[in-house]
Amino acid sequence: MAAYTLLRRFAKPQTISSLLLHTTTPRCYFTSFSTSINSKTTPTPTPPFQARSLASQVDSVSLFNEMIVGNERKYYMLGGKGGVGKTSCAASLAVKFANNGHPTIVVSTDPAHSLSDSFDQDLTGGTLVPIQGLNLPLFGLEINPEKTKEDFRSASQENGGAGVKDIMNSMGLGMVAEQLGELKLGELLDTPPPGLDEAIAISKVMQFVDSPEYSKFTRIVFDTAPTGHTLRLLSLPDFMDASIGKIMKLKKKIASATSAIKSVFGKEQTPPVEDATNKLEQLRERMGKVRDLFRDSETMEFVIVTIPTVMAVRESSRLHASLKKENVPVQRVIVNQILPPSATDCKFCSIKRKDQMRALDMIRKDPELASLVVIEAPLFDVEIRGIPALQFMGDMVWK
Numbered sequence: 001m002a003a004y005t006l007l008r009r010f011a012k013p014q015t016i017s018s019l020l021l022h023t024t025t026p027r028c029y030f031t032s033f034s035t036s037i038n039s040k041t042t043p044t045p046t047p048p049f050q051a052r053s054l055a056s057q058v059d060s061v062s063l064f065n066e067m068i069v070g071n072e073r074k075y076y077m078l079g080g081k082g083g084v085g086k087t088s089c090a091a092s093l094a095v096k097f098a099n100n101g102h103p104t105i106v107v108s109t110d111p112a113h114s115l116s117d118s119f120d121q122d123l124t125g126g127t128l129v130p131i132q133g134l135n136l137p138l139f140g141l142e143i144n145p146e147k148t149k150e151d152f153r154s155a156s157q158e159n160g161g162a163g164v165k166d167i168m169n170s171m172g173l174g175m176v177a178e179q180l181g182e183l184k185l186g187e188l189l190d191t192p193p194p195g196l197d198e199a200i201a202i203s204k205v206m207q208f209v210d211s212p213e214y215s216k217f218t219r220i221v222f223d224t225a226p227t228g229h230t231l232r233l234l235s236l237p238d239f240m241d242a243s244i245g246k247i248m249k250l251k252k253k254i255a256s257a258t259s260a261i262k263s264v265f266g267k268e269q270t271p272p273v274e275d276a277t278n279k280l281e282q283l284r285e286r287m288g289k290v291r292d293l294f295r296d297s298e299t300m301e302f303v304i305v306t307i308p309t310v311m312a313v314r315e316s317s318r319l320h321a322s323l324k325k326e327n328v329p330v331q332r333v334i335v336n337q338i339l340p341p342s343a344t345d346c347k348f349c350s351i352k353r354k355d356q357m358r359a360l361d362m363i364r365k366d367p368e369l370a371s372l373v374v375i376e377a378p379l380f381d382v383e384i385r386g387i388p389a390l391q392f393m394g395d396m397v398w399k
Ligand SMILES: Nc1ncnc2c1ncn2[C@@H]1O[C@H](COP(=O)(O)OP(=O)(O)OP(=O)(O)O)[C@@H](O)[C@H]1O
Pocket: 081, 082, 083, 084, 085, 086, 087, 088, 089, 110, 112, 114, 225, 226, 336, 337, 338, 377, 378, 379, 380, 381, 382, 383, 384, 385
């Protein structure tokens, strides 16, 4: 039986207000969203479990107020091991930003999206969708890497892929055609290296956020794929730079081949080879912007999300080491799904809590994580789904 189910069986959920009134009562409880909703009370903003900083010297950084200061655009990227609550934390942060007056976009770059499920509304389709039920400038976007890749692939096939190669061969420009073949342009797009999906997705996001149409958005929250994908994403800009760089080196040759074709076919029928290379150049530029964005501590923060288990803490430690290596700014780690102090009548809960406290202690002592501000987020008694639940979670986590 799942631990969660066991907990539901043994625990006695209480309202937030009763928790605040009886915090010393020796019994088993955990943070009840359902009771709060059922009693039709507004979630109490003051939670029973204070988010604590384990690094006292940077206590002030943990304040949510710091995250809402200023109207210049800031990016928050939430990432971590699969299933730890990245989407819930990202969605609740976006809701809280919007509630605090920031026009906000929450973007999922995880090919296995769950943003729609988290908001309990359809955010698919690859475009910005206004989040219903808040009456605030909050938009969701589930990037559709397959569609983006397909767009690019068909454009390059129409303009500069195999069609161009055939024409060049027929023109006796075999050498350039060979070089085009060597570029494996089609292969790059048909069998992309791991992580290309996300890189394209992020470059698509850059397109959105660069456009003046979207300049009003002051907070962009990314819900990323699990650690492995995200790490590949972080190293991808350099990889892409090398791959596309190879193509770019041939730009001149392609351009001269184009003019040779032009002289035979005339301008109208010229396969627009340069279009394809320009698209690659744009992709490379956007990739460069992503790389710069990752490293700018003024505008970007990566928030690690984890749960209090040894395995998750170890993975978070490795994640932070990799992020540091890539110079990605990190200040906070959210430890999600923490059981509140247990009581004598729930053995399972007290054992589980002790186990979690050991994992929290690991964070304190971990050379990679000890310097981060730790935000402790409680385990709620129901799944976090829909606006009221996200608002509730936001008030608990982001303080
Ligand atoms: N603090 C919490 N208390 C109770 N349930 C939670 C909590 N945080 C997350 N959940 C639930 O756990 C499940 C997984 O959460 P979520 O989708 O946010 O994780 P994720 O890390 O984004 O997952 P994935 O790696 O699959 O994208 C969801 O059903 C969510 O409602």
